[in-house]
Amino acid sequence: MAEEEKKENGQEASAEEATPKRKVSLLAVVGVAQILVLLGAGGLITKVMLFSKRPTLTNEQQTERAIASIQDVSSEIQNVELDEFTINLPGRKMMKAKLNIEVSNPATRVLIQARLPAIRAKILDVLTQQSPLRTTSLEGKLVMKDSIKEAINEEILSVSESMGIVREVYFLEFILVSV
Numbered sequence: 001m002a003e004e005e006k007k008e009n010g011q012e013a014s015a016e017e018a019t020p021k022r023k024v025s026l027l028a029v030v031g032v033a034q035i036l037v038l039l040g041a042g043g044l045i046t047k048v049m050l051f052s053k054r055p056t057l058t059n060e061q062q063t064e065r066a067i068a069s070i071q072d073v074s075s076e077i078q079n080v081e082l083d084e085f086t087i088n089l090p091g092r093k094m095m096k097a098k099l100n101i102e103v104s105n106p107a108t109r110v111l112i113q114a115r116l117p118a119i120r121a122k123i124l125d126v127l128t129q130q131s132p133l134r135t136t137s138l139e140g141k142l143v144m145k146d147s148i149k150e151a152i153n154e155e156i157l158s159v160s161e162s163m164g165i166v167r168e169v170y171f172l173e174f175i176l177v178s179v
Contacts, residue, residue, distance in 0.1 A: 077102060077167065078109040082120065084173070085127055093132040098173040099123070101152065104164030111156060111163055122151040135176055145169045 080101045087095045103109050112119055126147045134140035145168075152166045 076105045080112050087127045094179050096175040100170040102168040108164035
């Protein structure tokens with residue numbers, strides 16, 4: 001009988017000892033699972049940030065930039081400063097940009113001021129097509145400037161083929177914020 005009591009007490013003691021081990025094991029498994037989830041999320045974010053393909057300038061755009069940079073600056077070059085643009089981007093981001101347009105002659109400046117609503121609409125079309133990732137890199141901003149320049153030049157040429165062109169687009173202010 002004493003042996004039976006010892007066996008029962010021994011079984012109870014081992015059952016009591018097993019419960020804390022199970023709790024520790026369960027906590028260890030949950031902790032390891034949390035660490036693995038965090039490492040996986042961190043790896044995914046790193047992969048997206050480092051290895052996502054960023055836009056590149058075409059050879060034609062690089063050539064145009066080189067030619068424009070070595071040409072003599074004419075005394076006829078004019079600047080048109082535009083009001084601020086505010087754009088909602090995907091991913092709960094908002095972009096604010098203020099632009100200055102450099103044109104090749106005074107007649108082009110007058111035309112841009114006369115066609116300002118249409119030109120602002122073209123610029124808005126270009127800006128709303130941008131992704132937040134593209135707008136954060138220097139190369140992405142250069143591609144965006146070239147797209148704006150092309151859109152404005154298309155508008156100018158649709159009115160008059162004898163007009164000058166937009167030589168350069170400058171960002172006076174550029175802010176990208178999360179909302």
